Amino acid sequence: MKVYFLGTGTSQGIPVIGSNHPVCKSTDFKDKRLRVSVWISWDDYSFVIDCGPDFRQQMLVSNCQKVDAILFTHEHADHTSGLDDIRPFNFKQGEIPIYAHTRVINNLKERFAYVFETINKYPGAPSVKTIEVINNHPFVLGEKRIVPIDVLHGSLQVFGYRMDDFAYLTDVKTISNEEILKLKNLKVLVINALREEPHDTHFNLKEALDFINLVQPEKAYLTHISHVLGFHEEVEKQLPENVYLAYDNLEIII
Numbered sequence: 691m692k693v694y695f696l697g698t699g700t701s702q703g704i705p706v707i708g709s710n711h712p713v714c715k716s717t718d719f720k721d722k723r724l725r726v727s728v729w730i731s732w733d734d735y736s737f738v739i740d741c742g743p744d745f746r747q748q749m750l751v752s753n754c755q756k757v758d759a760i761l762f763t764h765e766h767a768d769h770t771s772g773l774d775d776i777r778p779f780n781f782k783q784g785e786i787p788i789y790a791h792t793r794v795i796n797n798l799k800e801r802f803a804y805v806f807e808t809i810n811k812y813p814g815a816p817s818v819k820t821i822e823v824i825n826n827h828p829f830v831l832g833e834k835r836i837v838p839i840d841v842l843h844g845s846l847q848v849f850g851y852r853m854d855d856f857a858y859l860t861d862v863k864t865i866s867n868e869e870i871l872k873l874k875n876l877k878v879l880v881i882n883a884l885r886e887e888p889h890d891t892h893f894n895l896k897e898a899l900d901f902i903n904l905v906q907p908e909k910a911y912l913t914h915i916s917h918v919l920g921f922h923e924e925v926e927k928q929l930p931e932n933v934y935l936a937y938d939n940l941e942i943i944i
Contacts, residue, residue: 691732691834691854693878695940696748699723700884700892700916701768703744713917720922720937725768726860726914728880729754730853735832737761739851739858745772751939756783759831761823762790763860764848765797773802776816785817789829789836791849795820823849839872841865844891852876856944857907860914863891865901876907878944880936882914895919902933911936 704723705714725742737759825840839850843861850859855877883898
């Protein structure tokens, strides 16, 4: 299974518009982060988790040729606002299944009403099939069992996903013991780490590292990173042996 990090930044991305912060001025490609998303593929199956405002650019840079499904974590714009840019895949493949909490599906229907129109739908509009994700109800994609992981982003419910020995969680602030049990015996965990200072709705670096220590994956990659966390190379030197900062266009094989 291949995991390709399409974007590893927080909602503003890095560099932040108009910012003179040193990280935003960095010339290191690892300090340039698009909005968070990941592309997962194996055999002839290919899907993405989240579809944010940088989706078109991410698809071009990664040379992704096919999207069999989109899994959404939650409805925030940095995770969903690229939905219109799935159209080239529609033209090649037809309707694309999207998996999300019912609340998220309803939110998308409000914001992208033309996508879900059933009468006189514009012929060039994206075409999707909605599938509700329910906690404790695993589903199958490309013969792999996908386990939803229910977490809280402040007070907002968010889904992470586990497949085989890999789990992807973003925008986590709290997670119950019951859900943590679903994350045992992982080879790779991806988890958000916004910055060093505490945040109301995201893990900071210490919280992410404490969570990794609790779950005990073989390796962990940090994502959903803001510019104030610091320079990629400097931060990574301070991390435990099995913990890495993810960066845009990093590819790992599991």
